[in-house]
Amino acid sequence: MAQITTIQPLDFLKNSRSTINQNFTNLNVDLTGLSAWDAANYNNFTNAISALSANNSSNTSAAVSGLSAQVITNTNNINTLSANVILLSAGSGNPYANNINIVQHGTFSGNPNNDVNITGTNINVTTVNTLLNGNISLQSNNGYIQHTSWGPGTQLIDDCQGGDVGGNWLEFYRTNTLSAHQGTAYTLSDRGSWPIAGGTTEGLLFYGMTGNSSLYFGSYPSYQPSVPAIYIPSLNNANNNWPIELNGPAGITTQQITVGNKPNFGNFSTSSLSANNLVINTLGDGQTSQLSAYNILQAKATSYSIATSNTDQNGNITLYAHNGYIQHNTWGTGTQLIDDCLGGDNGGNWIEFYRTNTLSAHQGEAYVISDRGLWPNPSGPTEGLLFYGTTQNASIFIGSYTGYQNSVPALYIPSVNNSLSSKPIELVGPGGTLTRKLTVGNRQLFGAFDTPPASSVNVAIYTNNTNTVYLSSCESTTSLQVGPISAAYFSNGLLIGPYAPVHSYGAPGDIAGTVAFDTNYIYYFTTNYVNTSTNIWKRVQLSATTW
Numbered sequence: 001m002a003q004i005t006t007i008q009p010l011d012f013l014k015n016s017r018s019t020i021n022q023n024f025t026n027l028n029v030d031l032t033g034l035s036a037w038d039a040a041n042y043n044n045f046t047n048a049i050s051a052l053s054a055n056n057s058s059n060t061s062a063a064v065s066g067l068s069a070q071v072i073t074n075t076n077n078i079n080t081l082s083a084n085v086i087l088l089s090a091g092s093g094n095p096y097a098n099n100i101n102i103v104q105h106g107t108f109s110g111n112p113n114n115d116v117n118i119t120g121t122n123i124n125v126t127t128v129n130t131l132l133n134g135n136i137s138l139q140s141n142n143g144y145i146q147h148t149s150w151g152p153g154t155q156l157i158d159d160c161q162g163g164d165v166g167g168n169w170l171e172f173y174r175t176n177t178l179s180a181h182q183g184t185a186y187t188l189s190d191r192g193s194w195p196i197a198g199g200t201t202e203g204l205l206f207y208g209m210t211g212n213s214s215l216y217f218g219s220y221p222s223y224q225p226s227v228p229a230i231y232i233p234s235l236n237n238a239n240n241n242w243p244i245e246l247n248g249p250a251g252i253t254t255q256q257i258t259v260g261n262k263p264n265f266g267n268f269s270t271s272s273l274s275a276n277n278l279v280i281n282t283l284g285d286g287q288t289s290q291l292s293a294y295n296i297l298q299a300k301a302t303s304y305s306i307a308t309s310n311t312d313q314n315g316n317i318t319l320y321a322h323n324g325y326i327q328h329n330t331w332g333t334g335t336q337l338i339d340d341c342l343g344g345d346n347g348g349n350w351i352e353f354y355r356t357n358t359l360s361a362h363q364g365e366a367y368v369i370s371d372r373g374l375w376p377n378p379s380g381p382t383e384g385l386l387f388y389g390t391t392q393n394a395s396i397f398i399g400s401y402t403g404y405q406n407s408v409p410a411l412y413i414p415s416v417n418n419s420l421s422s423k424p425i426e427l428v429g430p431g432g433t434l435t436r437k438l439t440v441g442n443r444q445l446f447g448a449f450d451t452p453p454a455s456s457v458n459v460a461i462y463t464n465n466t467n468t469v470y471l472s473s474c475e476s477t478t479s480l481q482v483g484p485i486s487a488a489y490f491s492n493g494l495l496i497g498p499y500a501p502v503h504s505y506g507a508p509g510d511i512a513g514t515v516a517f518d519t520n521y522i523y524y525f526t527t528n529y530v531n532t533s534t535n536i537w538k539r540v541q542l543s544a545t546t547w
Helices: 013-034 039-054 060-068 075-090 235-239 416-420
Strands: 100-108 111-118 168-174 183-191 203-208 215-218 229-232 245-247 349-355 364-372 384-389 396-399 410-413 426-428 495-497 515-517 521-525 537-541
Antiparallel strands (some): 183 203, 215 229, 364 384
16 A cells, blocks of 8 residues: 555645655556556445545545555546545545645656645745744745735734743844855834833834945835935944935925934933034035025024135135025124134135125125124234225215215215216215314325325315305304414405515515504505506504503
């Protein structure tokens, strides 16, 4: 009788195949014997085959015993025997027929080329000893190990190793000896309480196992700027200042981002590798960095520093406002402009007003508010705040209102070109100018040079609607004192002062109405100078008597 081994539901597939092959070997031996048997046993053999086909738990043993006693010479019945042996291997009885199905395709390279199909309502593959670390191995030499589901998907069930510490959902294990690291390379792990032990949050951890392990999560397998991806560098690369990368041409969209040395949720501080919390590197032209927002960009900190990184290059910090203002809002002491005077005492510029509009007559730097450590005299000790234009057509208006008109109190400084055309500095406004003291004339300035004498007229007073010019004191009870001066000259040529004519006919330029005096006489000029033969001066001797 052929030795037939029944496959149990929990047997390994790889072991089942060898069992089935051995069953066929045993049957072939018995079939060889069957070919010599008497045909008279044909009916008994047919009954045994029928019993074998039924294959229930009560008649399996009888069917196998009847099979060993039968003789067959018909080839068709041998094929029937082979089919019934397949059913026998599947279990006990018709309700379980074809749970295991084997489709033979001959051999390939000397090895069986078979398909083994296992079907059932539930299929359990389990190690039997809970105290041993037994493995369930699915081996695929050149093909995939496929998980095909027409239901809700694939579940990985973990009992957290019997506690709340957690276990591993998956381990990615290398066996290739050409790899730099063999064994467990990456792990997808379960933590019931993480990152704070005893906390309410849990964690799904995906991590590498060596200091050279890096992770890449991308929408495409290629690592390049055009692929949106998250790249987590290895521990060794991170210790060499290589950061986590969020790649992709469209950048990142998020509700809020926090940068700096703030404690993480795991209750440890972020490492401050340098004083630079937010570093923006240039792109494209290699000179411009842009920090922009669709609506409002707010940056808040106890102290906030924006600095260029290379002190040897003239890097710029640029704030763009297309249709709005660049606003400096402060609820504190105000806004400070800090200047290191270009590393010396000559000073630098606090602010430069720079034009970019090509329709303007002058583009580029137009006006400057500048700092001078020693000014206007380079030997000091005074310093200066300078507000000036950069072309000879630049003028400056400082007023209490935008309009340049008589009703607006203002200081108007004309351009250099207008000044050369005798346009003076103007103190405009209906209220005039109030000052404690006013010095006019060719007096040396503080900068150690003289004011340019535009004409012999130091003070020019123009009338408005009348022919009278009033030079008076504000209070009617006070007097207006002029002096001390050597002489007073009037626009009509009148001179009051110690100018005594040498001759009674005077001198060229003498004008009628001129009054002069000396220690002996008072002189009066009756008519304009004519010639040396016409006497035009009259005099009265001063009396030495008292009264």
